[in-house]
Amino acid sequence: MKENKLLEIFRKRGEKPSSLIEVLQDIQQTFSFLPEDALRLTAEKLKVPLIEVFRVANFYKAFSLTPRGKYLLTICIGTACHVRGASRLIDEASRLLDTKPGCTSEDGFFTLEAVNCLGACALGPVAVINGVYHDHVTPVKLKKIIADARAGNLKAAKTGSTSPSKTDGVKGKKTAVKNTLSQSAKKKPGTAKGKSPLLKKKTVPVKKTAVKKRGDFRWK
């Protein structure tokens, strides 16, 4: 099965040395990493020395030699996100997942990745989890994003995340005013508070465990 898939890739891209990167990209996409036997077969079929295949696989950031986790958490550390505090997100994510950028958490659940620019600079700092974008992320928000993903709900924090971003515009101010009128308690925008009730409900069980275990908090 696996070999068939590989042969199909070789056939599509052409069995020549110049197809190496395209072939590796397809393998990465199919298996979510580059398995060793696939690299060996690539070297043989494309007539490229194995060491060269390994060198290319090691050089480019798109390739991973170890399996990726169920969730790929990408944090943008482009200049625009950096000046808005993206480095704090990397620290926080590394701590929460007990891993470092480019690596996968021990339980195989999360792969943390730092990228140099996603081109969504207006929304920075940006974090993406399995393709779902989160804008104006703070360490507090990131904790929720991870907890929600952990609970199997990728988009939970997303529904809440659009509201704080709107608060700097006039439209957002209006909603803020409405909040104070209807709920009588003033909620600070951008924090974990003031989210939709739906979100609150969903995150409660995860949060509880997190609080209990605080101190030696690990996702295990």
Added chain:
Amino acid sequence: MEVIKNPEVLSVWRKKILNKNTFYTHTVSLCGGTGCQAGSCGTVISAFKKELARNKLEKKVRLRVTGCHGFCEQGPLMIIEPDNIFYCRLSPGDVPEILTQTIKNHKIIERLCYTDPSTQKKCPVESKIPFYAQQSRILIDRNKNTDPSDIEDYIAENGYAALCKSLKMQANDIIQEILKSGLRGRGGGGYPTGKKWQQTAAAAGEKKYIICNADEGDPGAYMDRSILEGNPHSVIEGMMIGAKAIGADEGIIYVRNEYPLAVLHAGIALEQCRNAGLLGKNILGSGFSFDIRIVRGAGAFVSGESSALIASISGKVGEPSPKDVHLSEKGLEQNPTNMNNVETWANIPLIIENGAMWFASRGTERSKGTKIFALTGKIKNTGLVEVAMGTSLKKIIYDIGGGSISGTVKAVQTGGPSGGCLPASKFDLPVDFEALSEAGSMVGSGGMVVMDENTCMVDVARYFLDFLIDESCGKCVPCRIGLSRIREIICRITEGKAEMQDLELLEEISQTVSEASLCALGKTAPNPVLSTIRYFREEYISHIHDKKCPAKVCKSLIKFSISPEICTGCGACKRECPAGAISGEKKQIHNIDQSICTKCGICRETCRLSAISLN
């Protein structure tokens, strides 16, 4: 789709499309660029489609999902033509109202209009919004009229008319036209495009290549992505004209894999061109044959360098090589190769169509035309800004960008990792290739990151060093080892462990790295360090001498503390502190243990009373 055999058939097709478009009473252009997609524009699009079907308006109202409009800060956004009404920060819930109020009854919904932050007035019309009104939008403005996956939109906008014109021209006349226009490479180098074409056209060789460099690696720059994503046909048409002028029969678009939407749209556009006979053999009956393929990059900043990019296309490690022989003589597979970046290619059809003089009427003596900048960082109006070359930084940052979020702008970083930081005192500078280089920065690919008083300049220098060390291919010693040594010194400074003579050492190593490195990545790598030392020396001195970080960024030099007057002992910070550094009984004043504190700042974010201060 029928195959277009000659320019006349293309004109007939254009007329047909324009005629078809008159059946629509309204055209709604909804931005579907990556920025707006990240802001959930997908839900607005599907809500709009659903509502159109429900109201049976599909034949009267055309929904056009376009590429980036540029004003990413306000996304998701839409423009309703023919009245040029601009609605921003949309959510799916707004859609039914837009249809009943604006489209059926021509009423403007004030709530959805843009508010000018300085006057607090609503601006319902796109062209009157200060952000748009003060730009010279030639390239990026075409995005809003184009569905990137529909060739008909591009044809309707006079697309491929320049190609028809160029097919009747002599190759040399095309090159002369580009030379006369004064167009210079938009990728960073600023080399005259016409001259590059001349060299490749003159080079000996049967086979010649055209390459579009869409490996836009600069963090904080995304104009190339927006063009390729939003208007891929303009790039393809530019490449076709270039191929005709140079005598190439094969073109390659090398695009970053991090831009999946650009890869997708460019692929669709190429397929449509082939189906319409605009690519392939004997294009429009002229005898000229040309085709383009896409090669995806695999994530390496240095691969944007021309010789490294060639290596990457050949399936090798994307390392630069010495440039004893130019690409124009021996490039891809040892054949003459002409490489320009996306924005440069997109300018070509406009120059051919409107003439070199039209293009040269904008800009300065040595830098002609317009340039797109990505205005990001601590600025009110984040987005893509297209202005004539020579526009002052002040106009871009204050008039178009609306100034900083916090009030004061301390510096602007231009040119990405190869550029430098310019202080507010230099904001009168005109933005052109020479003026910025003389000031110690560069135009580069057009990233402009605005920084305010909460940005530490030493930290910015360290950030760029981290980036460059990470992206350095490691082939040459000055870049590989020199940058690491520079970073060590900068880290010492941010930790408050440096001496004054470290500054001199920094400057000395920087000079060696910039003189001895092989490629432009290394040669320009010390720029962020040198420019920050040049303009923000006092910040370096306060780190070294006073052991203080004026912007309160460098972790080793800051301290979080709880103000006893404000703290009510609610326990929120204690609950959230990941390090367990906060102690205190309920309703008692809390305290931070500095020896455990990791300075993540979560407590400060959590405290609703702002009782936690940063010193």
